[in-house]
Amino acid sequence: MKHLWSKFSPLFRRFMISYLIILMIPQIAGYASYRASIEAARTSSIENSLKSLNLGKEIIERNLMQVEDFTRQLAINQDLYRLIADPKPQDANNVYGLSRMQRSLSMYSSTNEYLSHFFIYIPNYNVIITPTTVYYRPEHYFAANPLEGVTFDEWKDNILKKPHLNEIIPLQNYKKEIRSNVLVDAPAITFLQSLPLNSFNKPQATIGVMIDEDKMASLTHHIVEQYGGWTLVTDSNENIIFSSGLNKDEANKLKVMTAGKEDEAKPMGDGRLLISIHSNQNGWNYMAGIPERALMVKADQIKQVTFTFTLATLGFGLLIGLLLAYRNSAPIHRLLSVFREQDIVLPGKAGNEYDFLASNITSLITNNHLLKNALNEQIPMLRDGFIKRLLTGEFYTIRELEAISSQTGISLHTSRGFVGILKVDGYGSPDSEEIIQELSVARLIVRETMTTWHADVLITDWGTDQIAFVQPLSEEPSNTPLHTAVSELSKRMNAVYRDYRVSTTIGIGSSYEDWNDVGRSFNEARQALEYAIHMGAEHLVRFEDTIKETELYYYPIESEQRLLNTLKAGEMEESDRVLDQLFSRNFTERELSYDMTQQFVVELKGTFLKLEPKIMLDEALVDEFKNRIAAIQVTDSVGILRDKFHQLAKDVCRDVQRKKSNMHAEIVNETIAYIQKRYADATLTVYRIAEQMGKPEKYISQLFKEYTGENLSDYVEVVRINKAAELLRESQQTIDEIALTTGYNSAHSFRRAFKRVRGVLPSSFRQMEDQIK
Template sequence: MGKFTRVFRSFLLSYIVILIIPNIALFVSYRTSISVTEKASIENSVTQLAKTKELLERRMAEVEGFTRQLAINPDLSVLMNERNTGDQTNVYGIWKMLRSILTFGQTNDFLQQFYIYLGNYDVILTPGSAYFRPEHYYENFRYADQTFTDWKQSVLGQTHRSEIMPLRPFLNKGAETAVVTYMQSFPLDAFNSSSPALVVIMIDEKTIASLLAGITDRYGGWTQITDAQGRTIASQGEGIPDLAKLEEDGRYDPAKVSQFHEGDLVITTVSDTNGWVYRAGIPRKVLLADANHVKRMTWTGNGIALAVGLLVCLGLAYRNSAPIHRLISAFGAAGKEPGRNEYDFLHGNIAEMLHNSNRLESELRRQQPLIRDAFLKRLLSGELPSREEIVAAATQANTGIYGNSGYVCILQIQGYSGKGTVEILNELNAARLILKQSLTDLAGFTLMTDWGADRIVILFASRETETGAAVGRDEIASLLDQLSRHAFEEYRITFTAAVGERFEAETGVSASYEQAKQALEYALHSDRKSVVWHEETRLESATYYYPLELEQRLLGTIRAGETEEALRIVETVVTTNTVQRELSVEMWHQLVGELKGTLLKLIDQKTFLESGSFESLKDRIIAVQPADKRTLQREIEQIVAAMCAVVEGRKNASHSRIVEQIKAYVGENYGDAELTLYRIAEQVERPEKYISQLFKEATGSNLSDYLETVRMDQAVKLLVEGRYTVDEISARVGYNSSHSFRRAFKRVTGVSPSSYREAAGR
């Protein structure tokens, strides 16, 4: 190191001081963190048990909520209140009840195994199954310590109000387990010795224990839940103490939330909801493992950090002092050259770097028009099909089209027939420069590019002006007129301008350019030197316009019976090939043949084969002749309208059959209180929304109103007969309650059923 050792020592001493200061603070914080870690471990354990208690209480509350949902279930209410006549069982009602309870177990694992017992039918319903004999259910699911008679008497034959049976051994299809049982009778206010219905929910001990696994998996030890009477609800882990001996031990205080007892931290919490006691025992060595781990890691990490820090200090001191050494040495070496030192050297190099940077920036500015020109050529050629690609390329070129709609214009310079000589090419180059500069002076910045020796392509994009209006067709025509007069008066330059159709998005620029080329061909063909718009062109075409997608649309609209849309497509085809194109006789005959072929494809389908107009339509299509173009369009349109009328007629006939089916089904089943729009749609095999709208269009009334009218008509007949009471009539015409029937009858007829019967003389 020689004479530079002092610099190295200064750096090294500074780094060592910086290294020692945080280590002192680390030791102080270490002592604090140990005590905090021990306290936090205990608090975390208490919090974990409290969270487990809250989670289990929420699950049990969901179980109770499930029973309350069943209590208000209309299907269950109907089954509970029905009288079992012995040979008649409400199979449909039981099936609906099975469907309604099928999905409850998917949202709460406490509801994986439950059953509903209906006393009047002596049937047990489980998710997915119905046992019409309780002994069949008992064969598969039963308590291991209870006979069938005891089970039927103590569980099915008693009234239970939110009753919880503690942990008992249970056989689930032969598999041994243990369950906690929750029982609730229906209705909820039932006080009789037996109730119409009962729900029994069996919660597997493993399911409850899984909620306690968070403590045992993390700390080991044990967890236990007991009810208010000290009966075990669930337990998890090893080394569970005898609760009786634990409470008799004078060193154990049941009122404390956490306390150390015989090497374990015992945590106790009591539920305010149901009086359940939650206990957890965590070994002391496991509980304080984090604190001990912190001790070991702190001392180990601190020692390693000091050793590594010293090595880093040596390295940093050398690295930071070495440039200074080299700089001083360089200064000494350069000082031998007269008039030049290290700073002159650095200044010269920095100045050269700045000069090169300025040259690069100037080159980029010079290349910018070329990049913009390349972007515009790609855009016009259609090489950028998506808007994302256009935006990306515009960003790269540092430009854009300054609006998403506008026109593409092509300027064709006139008066230069031979372009093979250098003189002509130079004149054309000068003419292009003059026109572009003149256009810039007149319109400001405008995207334009050279396209060949004698053409300029201009992109007039719509953009907001100070008045809020977009650049439009009139402004472009005026601008091109000014440019034409200026170029001729000042430079004797003439040109022909061709403008394509307006594009509405950046992706339509290439299409507008192609249209401008077509307009330019038309202008050159007709020797026009003014502004020519694409819609003014009428070029003779070697082919006709009838693409496959247009044919498919025509076929689809006729199949759907959409007359207006089908006629519009026919008009588009004929107009395009007569107004915008000039077809040869052969091409015109070919087009007519294609149209006839399209219609003949449809005529062979079932819809037309089964109709009485098949032969006449076929003859009309074959008889179409490509004579007069207007006559052809009229004949094709008449045939298309006739075909659509056939389709519409068959649709109407089908609709009439469906409406009659609906009326017949309603007439046979109006007395069913469960008759809904869904069941009617199921019967006629159509969607609910479809038949509702169809019935409304065909009859002028809603389907629900029609059902109510049928029921009221039958009710009037029964009231006049006088054989049944009002309550019996309401049930016979499909009402669940006589109150709903009376209210509907008065709304329809204006009087109550009793008043109507009296007025009828009964």
């Protein structure tokens, strides 16, 4: 058991011990309840026995009182009075009177079972009358009902001649005639009363009632029958009145135990409990000896039920404890495994898992806070860098744009707006520190004014005396929001000049409908600003106002660079949008001359020729590509020119995408080969694989998922488990050895991984394979 317990992890053992302690609390409470139930059952049995014994005592005393009442009734009986009143009767036999008296006595015997055997001795006639007959000589009665160990003379002197007042002779055997000349021993007590009731010397009559022991003992016999005990009743002189369940010797030994003044129960030391009651009416002691095991019958039933329930609860509780201990320790164990598998070494304690995790997680949280604070300090720089990249058109996809904007906290809730660039006037070359400081203050005033005007405006410094800004507009299709915004901007710059004497010149680009078109609007704003400075125009100039006065073709270097970048990236939609924009600017918004059209087409063809050495997959395609570019003629219509350049761009993007696909497939194949080779290395993680491939970890993970449909970490696990399954089938290595061979730090983590992948434990898998063989 100790060896089995040591196989579980310390963390699991701690959880299990905790649940065992919790499980023991209700068990202790249950034991206390069990002991209370046992004591209650014992007390209840004793109380029932006392009640039964007390009930028997009350019935016996009530019957004895009825016997006394019987003697009082005989004292006033006229027939009996006439027999005993005449000391010298004329008729010595008086057969009629005696027979009449005998008949009257027969009625009394049916009223009380204690009166079934009694006699009346009348000295005047020297006769004894019973309910059944008249004995004309006492000798005849004694011969029929002799007392054991007593002679007739002793019986006559002590019973018939002496006066008696409610006197009871203790238990003695007498011969009872059950049929003619058949006598049996009948233990009985004898109740004696002399008549008249106040006679103290020579009584005129003596009444004797023999009460059988069986009749008295029957009232307490159920205690003997129910518990297998005994009952004993003694008088105040420790003479035995009657007993049940005891032989004569046992009764003589036990009669010396007297009852207290109160009902009580006390152990006798031999496994029996003595229950005793003292009668205040006649001084008798009623005692019952009951085996304690008999009192515990109900308690034994409670004990059996409690024991069964306790075992079931304990077993079920242990099962639940095992499940909960595994459930609660498994996540922590996995977390520890992650730390170990990642070779994370932090200044934490290694002796205790909780201290280790607490210390390491605290360190990670602290480092995370430090990193977060460092990143927060860099957010203004990141925002500024994001805005500059947005203005220069370095984002080629909306997904990339949204990802970086979310990191900088910049909202992109609307994709419509315009770009402007503002120049602080009145300063020449910033060749002194004083001028630079004044420009900084002026830029700060302008930035504050624009931020107050619109909270979502994106602002960045563009040199020492210029500010570039991106102003969002509402999604209304008309130009009204643009005109309103430009008018409001002009008013605010006039206010800046009025309040701070800061003069500005602003160039405004045309509005954009897509975030990828911000770079174009920015270039237009720069052209508008340059036009305003060159022409000495008003402080705010729109790009639309400048293009009316020129017939030069529109193809700024920024647009060329953006077209080149989108083609190199294989972004077909973005390249089409740039081409559409160029054709719209040159042939819809302008009326180019033939020479300007020719120069624009040549510039555009030159842009595509710059791609040739970088994107072609096959040297044989280079000449074909050049021939297609050369085939584009200026004499073609605008529509044909647009279609040819669009088709050329589409083919270029497809070639780039195919090249990327082949390159990605090669990277994935190299990754798979590397995993197949290094799966046994326990330090093989996604980070290690990415490091080997020379690519970022996120890039490798996404690329592998895209091409295989499977997570990279899951694939590593599947490779290891497949190799482990092969070893389980074909080798005799132990599970611990196979775990180490396939790159797992512990057999426990190996078993969990095997169960997760194959659905069974390694041992069960090996058994199934052996059965198949």
